[in-house]
Amino acid sequence: MTINEIEDQIIEEFSVFDEWLDKYExxxxxxxxxxxxxxxxxxxxxIIQGCQSRVWLDASLSENKTMIFKADSDAIITKGIxxxxxxxxxxQTPDEILKSDLYFIDAIGLSANLSPTRANGLSAMIKQIKxxxxxxxxxxx
Amino acid sequence: MDIELIxxxxxxxKQKIYGxxxxxxxxxxxxxxxxxCVIDSISxxxxxxxxxxxxxxxxxxxxxxxxxxxxxLKVQQFINAxxxxxxxxxxxxxDALNLMAFSFGxxxxxxxxxVIVSEMEHHSNIVPWQLMCQRKKAVLKVIPFDDNGExxxxxxxxxxxxxxxxxxxxxxxNTLGTVNPIETIISKAxxxxxxxxxxxAQAIQHTAIDVQKLDCDFLALSGHKIYAETGIxxxxxxxxxLDEMPPYQGGGDMIKTVSFSGSTWAExxxxxEAGTSNFVGAGSLHTALDYVDRIGLKNxxxxxxxxxxxxxxxxxxxxNITIYGRAKNKAAAISFxxxxxxxxxxxxxxxxxxxxxxxxxxxxxxxxQHFGITGTVRASFALYNTFEEIDILAEAVIxxxxxxx
Numbered sequence: 001m002t003i004n005e006i007e008d009q010i011i012e013e014f015s016v017f018d019e020w021l022d023k024y025e026x027x028x029x030x031x032x033x034x035x036x037x038x039x040x041x042x043x044x045x046x047i048i049q050g051c052q053s054r055v056w057l058d059a060s061l062s063e064n065k066t067m068i069f070k071a072d073s074d075a076i077i078t079k080g081i082x083x084x085x086x087x088x089x090x091x092q093t094p095d096e097i098l099k100s101d102l103y104f105i106d107a108i109g110l111s112a113n114l115s116p117t118r119a120n121g122l123s124a125m126i127k128q129i130k131x132x133x134x135x136x137x138x139x140x141x
Numbered sequence: 142m143d144i145e146l147i148x149x150x151x152x153x154x155k156q157k158i159y160g161x162x163x164x165x166x167x168x169x170x171x172x173x174x175x176x177x178c179v180i181d182s183i184s185x186x187x188x189x190x191x192x193x194x195x196x197x198x199x200x201x202x203x204x205x206x207x208x209x210x211x212x213x214l215k216v217q218q219f220i221n222a223x224x225x226x227x228x229x230x231x232x233x234x235x236d237a238l239n240l241m242a243f244s245f246g247x248x249x250x251x252x253x254x255x256v257i258v259s260e261m262e263h264h265s266n267i268v269p270w271q272l273m274c275q276r277k278k279a280v281l282k283v284i285p286f287d288d289n290g291e292x293x294x295x296x297x298x299x300x301x302x303x304x305x306x307x308x309x310x311x312x313x314x315n316t317l318g319t320v321n322p323i324e325t326i327i328s329k330a331x332x333x334x335x336x337x338x339x340x341x342a343q344a345i346q347h348t349a350i351d352v353q354k355l356d357c358d359f360l361a362l363s364g365h366k367i368y369a370e371t372g373i374x375x376x377x378x379x380x381x382x383l384d385e386m387p388p389y390q391g392g393g394d395m396i397k398t399v400s401f402s403g404s405t406w407a408e409x410x411x412x413x414e415a416g417t418s419n420f421v422g423a424g425s426l427h428t429a430l431d432y433v434d435r436i437g438l439k440n441x442x443x444x445x446x447x448x449x450x451x452x453x454x455x456x457x458x459x460x461n462i463t464i465y466g467r468a469k470n471k472a473a474a475i476s477f478x479x480x481x482x483x484x485x486x487x488x489x490x491x492x493x494x495x496x497x498x499x500x501x502x503x504x505x506x507x508x509x510q511h512f513g514i515t516g517t518v519r520a521s522f523a524l525y526n527t528f529e530e531i532d533i534l535a536e537a538v539i540x541x542x543x544x545x546x
Contacts, residue, residue, distance in 0.1 A: 020159060020493035021544070028486075028544060052485045052501045052516060074515070075483040076545060077490075 003096055006088050007104035014108040023109070027080025034083040037070040048121045048128055053078045055121035059132035065140055066091045067133060071125070081105075081113055081122060089129055094137035098130060142440045148525050150176040150432075162495030165530045170315050170343060170474045170521035171499050172365045175429075179368055182428040186421050194420045195394055195411075205420055212423035213410075216375055219430045220360065221351040226409040227383065229376040230418055234342040235265040237361035237376035238309075240413060241338055242269035244386035245307060245359075252278040255304040259284040259292055259321070260511060261314045264504040266340045270309060284310070286511070290317035290466035294325060301333055308337045312344035316503040316519065317466030318449070318474035320348070327357055336382070342366055346523070347445060347472045349438045352377055364422060369429035373422030376413070383409050390415040441524045445473040448522045448531060455535040459542065465508075465517055473522040476503070479538065482545035484516040490541040491518070496534055 001009075017023045037046070041058045048055040053075035060068050069086050073079040088104070089097055105111050113122055148154055151174045158164050166174060186208070192201035194209045213228045222228055231237040250256070256270050260283050267281075274281050282300045286292050292310075301308075308330045313320050327337045336358035341350060346367040352360055359382070364373035378386075388395055388406060392415035397405040406412040433441070452475050456462045461480040479487050488500035501516040502509050509516060520534055 021490065021540070024490060024493065025544060053483060054515075075485040077486045 003088055003092055003100045007102070007107075010084055010087070010104045011107045024077055024080075027077050027083075029080070030083040031073075031076040031079030034072070034079055034086070035070065036072040041070065042072065048124045053121060055082065055125050057125055057128055057132075059129070059136070061094075061136050061139070062091070066093050067097060067136060069129065069132075073121070078113075078122060081110060082125070085122075085126065085129070094133040094135075094140060097133035098137060102126065142436065142444055142524075144444070144525065144527055147436070148527075150178070151525050152177060152180070154525060158495055159493060162493075163533075165496045165533050167520040167522065167526065167530065167534060168497045168499050169346075169523035169526070170366075170503075170519065172371065173346065173368050173523050174525070175368055175370070175425075176432055178432055179370065179425050179428050183370060183421055183425050186424050191421075193417060208424045208427070209418065209420040212427035215427045215430050216377075219350075219434075220345075220362075220377060221353050222377055223353060224380060227377055227380050229378065229383070229410040229413040230423055231361075231374040231376050232372055232419065233365070233374035234340060234361040234363040235374075237374050238265050238338075238340065239269045240376055240389040241309075241359055241361070241378075242273040244389050244413070245338075245382070246273035246277055246279075248382075248386045249306050250274075250277045250279050253304060254279045254306045255282050255300075255302060256280070257282045257284060257297070257300050257305055257308045257310075259310045260286050260507050261290070261292070261317060261319065261321075261505065262309070262311055262507075263315055263340065263342070264506070265342075266309055266311060266338075267507070279306075280304075283507075286317075286319070288512075290314065290319045290468045292319075292321055292326075294322070294329070297326065297329060301330070301335065305330075305333070305335050308335055309340070310337070311340040311342075312350075313341075313347065313472045313474075314466065314505070314508075315343045315474065315521075316476050316505045316508050316517070317468065318471040318476070318521075319466055319468040320344070320470040320472050322470075323357065324355065327355060331356065336379075343472065343474070346433070346441075347438075348442055358382060364426040364429065367426075367429055368432060370419075370422045370425035373419045373426050375426075380409065383413065388412050388415065392416040394418070436524060444524060445522050445526075448526055448528070449473055449475060451528055452520060452522070452531045452534065455531055456538065459535065459539055461542070461546070462538070465512055465514075474519060475521070476517040476519045478514065478517055479542045479545065482542065484518045486545050487518050487538070487541045490544060491534070491537045494533070494537040494540065496537045498534075 042056045046056045055073045057071045071082045153174050190204045192205040194206040216228050217225045330337045338359035339357045341362045345362045360377040362375050365371040395415040465476040484500040499519045
């Protein structure tokens, strides 16, 4: 699936929720099911420090030159949003990630969580994902 | 005190958010909402009096100056300072504390000297002193607190030495709610001839302050914490210190004469008020203090004490809630965590239920380090909060706990 197709799928999934707390329930479930980063990868290098919640992110390249992200957070709703981001970006090539447009966050009403002033580390995480993509894109070429 | 009538005065409290949720504003330690009289006073100033102060020969400037200087008199009377010259207007308490750390440091601190703060200070009463200590090669010493959130005063005895130049301590902890025994701290420090600075940012709105009775040497406060506009604050200082301390910032209004061979300073307190002051904010502070006087600080204090007691009881009843700060003498803030849940998650769920709280370290990282945590949820109360709002808070916490644990 392309990045856009996955984003559309997520928007579709969230369209059933009328209540904010239902959305959060779903994010918590996603967060609990997130295949998290190995403990030994939770190094200071991999930490993205928000003022309130912390995010760890690790990236690697698979054999078929697509990217594999693993992450974690100490806050579960943040972790749920991370699960969505990973679903969108995992198994995509670095170039696809670099030219991607993240519109699903806005569409499902979570954009406030991604503003740079929001203290949860998510905005910095997306920036970091793109840096990794840029680095691996250079490596691929 | 009729809370419903009081709530009528605060237009912002009436709104519903996220569609149909009644706003429950419990973030008053961050900033308080403004009564209509304060909002009107700001609008009225711009509609009728707006003009720069202390400079103009014209009618409006005279009026604006009068409003500004009357606000100073109001503050003087509100905290019972000896003279209007002891009231310096600042941008807020952070600004007042930075002024203090700079000007006091320049006047009195030399290499090897010591400054005492407490472990429960807001960053604004730590970092300015750290900067000054770096500059002067002085040493910062810390009064610790116990697990109830009470300062261990016997430690203060050990910290005081002939090198101690000032003791800086908060009256009320913004995170733990602790009301510190500042009378004891002041008399202890004074017995060694050491001056004391009180950070009253979280006290001025909850308890009557008489600086002459307290005999504190310095006191900082913020207008926006006591129902006034943001961007106005006060440094109270005994005149002897203001005389001896050099200016913090240079500019217009703070000088007597300027020439390239040197400048001389304006009379007190203008020596410490460089540039165009926030005269609109000062006017709003006057109105806000009049408003608080009308309601009565004692009434406010009693109501908030009841709210705090009720909130503590409700949160304790839920179970698996850890409250940080169980001091015997507490003001209107309660910090807690739902065991096993992250404070940020709890805050986000409370928000979507209409309840505004603050989460995180509350600019008191040393307190977090003391308890070995990354943050707390903090509910803080003001005169317009109700018991029903605390019921809503408790229900929201129960819901968050169900979702997260």
